[in-house]
Amino acid sequence: MSAGAASILGRVEPGTARGHGGGGPASTRITVAYGFWIFLLSDIIMFSTLFATYAVLKGATAGGPDGRALFELKTVGYETACLLFSSYTCGIGFLSAERHRVELFYGCFAITFLLGAAFLGFEASEFARMVAMGAGPARSAFLSAFFSLVGLHGLHVTVGLLWLVYLVAQTAAFGLKDFVCRRLHCFSLFWHALDIIWVALFTLVYLMGVQ
Amino acid sequence: MAESPEAQAKTTGADLEDRPPGLGEHAPAGGYGIYTAGLGFALLLTIASFIVARSHLLWPPGMPVGLAVLAIAQMGVHLVFFLQIGTGPDNTNNVIALAFGILIVTLIVSGTLWIMAHLDANMPAMLPPELLRGS
Numbered sequence: 001m002s003a004g005a006a007s008i009l010g011r012v013e014p015g016t017a018r019g020h021g022g023g024g025p026a027s028t029r030i031t032v033a034y035g036f037w038i039f040l041l042s043d044i045i046m047f048s049t050l051f052a053t054y055a056v057l058k059g060a061t062a063g064g065p066d067g068r069a070l071f072e073l074k075t076v077g078y079e080t081a082c083l084l085f086s087s088y089t090c091g092i093g094f095l096s097a098e099r100h101r102v103e104l105f106y107g108c109f110a111i112t113f114l115l116g117a118a119f120l121g122f123e124a125s126e127f128a129r130m131v132a133m134g135a136g137p138a139r140s141a142f143l144s145a146f147f148s149l150v151g152l153h154g155l156h157v158t159v160g161l162l163w164l165v166y167l168v169a170q171t172a173a174f175g176l177k178d179f180v181c182r183r184l185h186c187f188s189l190f191w192h193a194l195d196i197i198w199v200a201l202f203t204l205v206y207l208m209g210v211q
Numbered sequence: 212m213a214e215s216p217e218a219q220a221k222t223t224g225a226d227l228e229d230r231p232p233g234l235g236e237h238a239p240a241g242g243y244g245i246y247t248a249g250l251g252f253a254l255l256l257t258i259a260s261f262i263v264a265r266s267h268l269l270w271p272p273g274m275p276v277g278l279a280v281l282a283i284a285q286m287g288v289h290l291v292f293f294l295q296i297g298t299g300p301d302n303t304n305n306v307i308a309l310a311f312g313i314l315i316v317t318l319i320v321s322g323t324l325w326i327m328a329h330l331d332a333n334m335p336a337m338l339p340p341e342l343l344r345g346s
Binding site: 026030033034037038041044045048049051052053055056073077080081084085087088091092095189192193195196199200202203204207208210211 | 242243246247249250253254257260261263264265271274275278279281282285286289290293294296301304305308309311312315316319320323324327
């Protein structure tokens with residue numbers, strides 16, 4: 001490696017390949033996370049189309065109820081707290097898995113699952129309440145956009161919970177081997193990305209919707 | 212700037228390690244403290260968002276901007292503290308991908324809003340306004 005390239009890329013520490021040729025090929029840990037990060041960005045781009053649709057159709061209530069009449073900030077606050085704390089316990093659980101602290105890992109992922117399920121419970125009760133009020137997805141373009149956007153996020157959380165159970169079963173079967181840790185890493189990235197989408201969602205849909 | 216002798220020695224040392232690339236990968240991904248700090252910042256920003264939305268701390272027409280700033284700040288906190296997209300040497304490609312993602316998201320969202328607002332303003336109404344409002 002030439003001195004010029006080294007000065008551009010910074011110091012090369014042993015074992016820290018960076019995908020520019022210095023230090024050898026990047027480790028599987030890095031490449032797997034990079035590939036999964038590309039997937040997550042594509043998922044976020046898909047969500048952005050639904051966000052744009054919602055923003056356009058926000059006022060198209062067709063004489064039906066609008067956000068101010070429908071949304072309860074208290075429920076949204078509970079949902080937000082559930083998702084934020086589950087994101088935290090998921091990250092702590094993954095770190096524990098990497099450090100082979102098995103009990104801490106199981107405990108953290110159990111809490112993550114419970115908080116995710118609580119989030120889904122709050123969301124399901126909110127949807128049921130709205131449908132019971134006659135404000136289902138077929139009522140207006142605003143509600144169609146609302147249920148598509150929030151429902152797709154809820155669907156992601158549901159899939160995430162199934163994936164979590166599957167990964168815990170893998171950990172029980174194989175132990176915290178490197179390939180299991182990589183899968184846990186992907187899951188924790190996924191869960192954090194869902195939390196990022198939720199931040200945009202509760203701000204745009206709920207907090208701005210009740211104004 | 213030339214590479215220091217120590218750095219060169221370290222590089223050669225890594226090449227001499229007897230293992231195939233991609234194995235023996237126990238790079239610690241930050242500590243517990245980073246996550247806890249991230250949780251603290253995210254909680255503060257969330258609480259601030261809810262307080263701003265429920266009270267009249269901000270001038271009402273400026274509230275969406277204030278909420279957007281808080282949301283973007285919180286997304287940044289999540290990216291740095293939870294997803295750990297930072298300035299580390301392993302992260303160059305992740306940051307470039309993130310920048311591209313942000314570009315596409317900005318184009319989709321702002322482009323949609325721009326085009327639809329113009330359509331809305333320029334399309335003649337098909338029905339008299341009283342019928343449009345009723346339905």
